[in-house]
Amino acid sequence: MITCNQHDYVEIACTYRFLIRLVMKEGGSIVGTALDTGLNDNRKECIKLDVDGVETWVVLDLVSRLDVLVENPHFKNVRFD
Numbered sequence: 001m002i003t004c005n006q007h008d009y010v011e012i013a014c015t016y017r018f019l020i021r022l023v024m025k026e027g028g029s030i031v032g033t034a035l036d037t038g039l040n041d042n043r044k045e046c047i048k049l050d051v052d053g054v055e056t057w058v059v060l061d062l063v064s065r066l067d068v069l070v071e072n073p074h075f076k077n078v079r080f081d
Contacts, residue, residue, distance in 0.1 A: 023065040
């Protein structure tokens with residue numbers, strides 16, 4: 001489970017629809033535009049991304065780091081470890 005402070009960064013990314021990279025704890029990464037947050041069918045907290053025109057839900061507990069790939073005055077990255 002992510003902290004409230006970490007969730008705030010996720011919400012900022014969604015509000016501004018930043019292009020982001022999610023680095024996964026198990027390896028690999030996903031790049032897409034942050035759209036929204038919500039719960040999946042298993043009640044896990046997720047972020048919804050637009051990945052090449054396809055909406056994809058990613059469970060936040062599986063994310064190690066979120067990197068913002070565009071210049072902005074808010075933040076550059078946040079760690080979830």
